[in-house]
Amino acid sequence: MMRKMLLVILWLLPCYTLANVYSLPTNGGRLIGELQTHVVQQGEYFKTIADQYNVGILELMETNPGVDPFLPTPGTELTIPTLMLLPDVPRQGIVINLPELRLYYFPENGREVHVFPVGIGRVGRETPEMVTKIKSRIPNPSWTPPASIRADHLRERGEVLPRVVPAGPDNPLGQYAMQLSYGDGSYLIHGTNKDFGIGMRVSAGCIRLNPDDIEWLFNQSKYGDNVRVINQAVKISAEPDGRHIIEVHSPLSESEDEPSNKVITLNSQMVKFISQDKVDRAKANDAILTQNGIPVLITRDDVNSSDLSWSGN
Numbered sequence: 001m002m003r004k005m006l007l008v009i010l011w012l013l014p015c016y017t018l019a020n021v022y023s024l025p026t027n028g029g030r031l032i033g034e035l036q037t038h039v040v041q042q043g044e045y046f047k048t049i050a051d052q053y054n055v056g057i058l059e060l061m062e063t064n065p066g067v068d069p070f071l072p073t074p075g076t077e078l079t080i081p082t083l084m085l086l087p088d089v090p091r092q093g094i095v096i097n098l099p100e101l102r103l104y105y106f107p108e109n110g111r112e113v114h115v116f117p118v119g120i121g122r123v124g125r126e127t128p129e130m131v132t133k134i135k136s137r138i139p140n141p142s143w144t145p146p147a148s149i150r151a152d153h154l155r156e157r158g159e160v161l162p163r164v165v166p167a168g169p170d171n172p173l174g175q176y177a178m179q180l181s182y183g184d185g186s187y188l189i190h191g192t193n194k195d196f197g198i199g200m201r202v203s204a205g206c207i208r209l210n211p212d213d214i215e216w217l218f219n220q221s222k223y224g225d226n227v228r229v230i231n232q233a234v235k236i237s238a239e240p241d242g243r244h245i246i247e248v249h250s251p252l253s254e255s256e257d258e259p260s261n262k263v264i265t266l267n268s269q270m271v272k273f274i275s276q277d278k279v280d281r282a283k284a285n286d287a288i289l290t291q292n293g294i295p296v297l298i299t300r301d302d303v304n305s306s307d308l309s310w311s312g313n
Contacts, residue, residue, distance in 0.1 A: 020054050020082060020115045024091065024106075030237040031245060031295060032113065036080035040072045047196070053080045054210070056101045056117035056199015062250060062293045081293055085235040085247045086113070093226030094134075094189070094217075096120075096207055098127060099233040099249040100293070101199050103189075103207065105217060116217070117199035119192070119208035123253055127205050127229060132182040134225045137218060140167035141177040146186065149204050169193055174211055176218040180227055189227070190214060201252075233264060234288070236273045242303070244279050246287050247295045264288055278303045 022032040038049055046069035050060050061069055063081045072078070087097050087104065091113070095104040098120055105114040121127035143165040145153070150161045165171050174191020189207045191214035197203070198210050207229075209217065233251040238244055251262050266274070266288075274284045280300045287296040 022113050022115065024086075024111060024113055027240045029239045029241075030086040030088075030235075031083070031239060031243075032086060033083045033115075035083045035294070038078045038080055040074050040076045040078060042074045044072065044074075045070060046072065049078065049080075050117070050199060053082065054117065054213070055081055058101060058199055058201075059117070059249075059293055060199075062291070065292065079294065083295055084115070085237050085245060085295055087230060087232050087235060089228055089230060090226075093228070094221070096127075096227075096229045098129070098229065098231045099252055101201075103209065103217075105220065107220065114217075116209055116213045119197040119200050119203050121203050121205040122201045123255060125204045126252070127187070127203070127207060128182070129231050130180070130182040130187075130227070130229045132180045132227050132229075134178050134221055134223055134227060135181040135185055136179040137221065137223065138177045138179065139218070140175060141171070141173045141190070142166050143171050143173050152204075174214060176214045178218065178221060189217070233291075234266065234270055236270055238273070242278075242299065243297055244273070244276070244299045245295045246274075246284055246298050247293065248287050248291045249293045250291045262291075264291070274298075 020033075025031065036053065038053070040049070046057055046060050050057050057069070059081050060078070061067075063079045067076060067078065084100075084102075087095055089095055091106045091110070093106060095106070096102070096118060097104070101118055101120060103116045103118045105116070107114075144163065145161050145165070150163075153159055153161045170193065172193055173188065174193055177188045177190035179185055180187045180189065187206055189209065191211045192198070192208050197208055202208075231252065233249045235247040236245070248264065251264060253262070273279070274281060278299055280298050283296065283298040287298065
């Protein structure tokens with residue numbers, strides 16, 4: 001119910017973005033960025049705050065549980081999730097981690113990574129995991145909604161979608177689209193003509209970016225660039241300086257009725273990581289249960305007394 005109410009509110013709010021660019025660790029580590037805080041001002045909502053820092057709505061809610069996203073109390077200090085572990089994949093091209101609702105873009109210079117919030121497929125029309133490439137780049141795209149989407153639209157809204165929506169302000173793909181080679185080519189990374197849905201599960205399976213973000217990414221990318229869509233709710237890292245870090249996001253729901261905090265199944269690599277003598281298992285378990293999307297230092301206090309006051313780049 002909370003997320004459905006949020007969709008209604010977001011229709012009315014403007015959208016502003018700025019790029020989040022992080023230097024890649026030069027020592028083989030995976031921690032980037034730094035935590036920021038924001039003191040809520042009168043009249044602010046999670047949507048306006050998320051736009052200010054170019055983070056997603058759900059990740060802001062995940063990081064600040066218990067705060068009303070519609071009417072946060074002025075003076076409340078929010079944690080902005082701009083400290084993160086890089087996904088455990090090759091650092092090349094475009095990487096989309098579905099539970100994070102984030103897109104990572106790794107330029108060929110190998111020195112930095114650009115991170116953007118994305119909208120992904122809703123329950124029942126999930127964005128699939130894939131390893132693929134950019135098949136085509138389409139400025140001012142038209143949209144040909146599949147028969148299944150036209151049927152859903154008629155059933156849910158009582159409206160008949162046209163067979164082809166031409167480029168322009170009424171086109172839900174926005175001004176730029178990149179077609180992926182996966183499957184029959186129906187999956188796109190594209191913009192939007194709406195002021196909501198970024199950092200949420202609202203699409204029919206495509207990956208949706210803010211207009212400014214897709215314009216930048218479109219101009220940086222090219223035909224044949226690598227695209228990887230992954231599902232890593234848990235990220236772990238043994239940093240070169242000895243710190244052990246875990247970052248846990250809520251796994252993707254498979255139905256609307258699932259609880260927000262779901263049981264996470266750890267793979268053998270994660271179990272081995274947490275079982276190390278240097279790791280505080282209680283801290284690791286707390287992070288797995290809390291699922292707040294923030295990197296947590298789980299090195300035992302008697303091994304390393306550092307805390308998360310440090311930055312990752």
